[in-house]
Amino acid sequence: MPESLVSASATAPTTVPGAPSEPATDARPGSSAGPLATSSADAARPTSRALRLGVAGPVGVGKSSLIATICRALGAELRLGVITNDIYTDEDARFLRSAGVLEPERIRAVETGACPHTAIRDDVTANLLAAEDLERDFAPLDLVIIESGGDNLTATFSPALVDAQIFVLDVAGGGDVARKGGPGIGRADLLVVNKTDLAPYVGVDVARMVADASAARENRAVVALSRTDDASVAELRSWVLDVLGSFRSGAHVAQDPGPMAPHFHADEDGGYVHSHDEPGAHDHDHAH
Template structure:
């Protein structure tokens, strides 16, 4: 059974891994033949949305910001209503759209999207964060639909071993898709865009079933207690 609404692609990962740059690069690569929009998430600002608008990759009205006012993962997993409303409003105002990218605010290795919000999700790491990060695992690293190891061009400058990162990620992920890239490299961007096109084809055919990477581990926020999501 075919699906009429846009494919919702979640993009999550720690702070500074290049989520906004990836979203901008994907918009540039896909906008010629795919109707696309973006919903960004920040705690208190619309910084990511303003960055995307400044790149000129999409008309400004196709980029909307959600200010979560709380831990970033809360709005993409625990209570997704604000993001769902933003996606639905975006589609109603500028649609019909083929793809909506939903960028999470920067979070830690436990952050994943609820399948009620994202049909498919990308988890982004980067070489500058340390080549031991894939080995540490977590639901995004292990079970996101696509793992992107970004900034491979910086690996020699920060002493990161890309092959080790890929090997450790493969051990965690099995045969789930994995790309080691630089979003500044057109060939790298096209590889990720190709994956999005494949997911869109599955979505349109009604064969894409959102998979839940799993609940997050208990964690603290410095307010005296831990909780799980």
């Protein structure tokens, strides 16, 4: 059968069949190796590649809605693309397409083989290829947002896939969740406490939840968000723009929230907090 009869598949309608997609030499940093490889090789060098921003968090906290909010807030000034990682369906991609916040072609769904955390952590290949396709098909893009399939508190993005990541919780999930910690809550670039408008209905003290989160994060950024609260949306918007500016100037370094949250080791001297981010942190032999 001649290749000319081949049409693009239903799952990738905007891919041009036969279009070169694996350039042998490609000046864009990270186009083949991902942010991790470039952050070490091209540290502090300005880049024009799109910022890849991950959005993770448990099922139902409003990740897709948060992405729609970002698209609404920044769609007029930034060139955006979105990749979703649904577990069972392309529900999230369809939700975002139907939200009308972005051209439908700029929203792609990636299957994860029932392993949403694998697709963002230990084998990011499918998402990297999708990001490269999106960046090629709509070049140049400023921001590619990658939504993880809703998982649990342990799922975080690998710096090999994203340059920065947002971890999302919501007040309806319980005011105590921020205290439970975990790599995403503790060490994502930004923690969003979502749906603050629901707090009165679910008996959650937002200020307390944000304070717990800030304590767990050693004062890394936290935004208490409601899509109906313009001030909070403006706060989110300026965070994204700050990271993008820092990324473009070459100052931003992708951080790994790690599989482990910073944790306390008791010893005869009283103990110490151990964060796993220093080189060689895993060389020691104590049991966790």
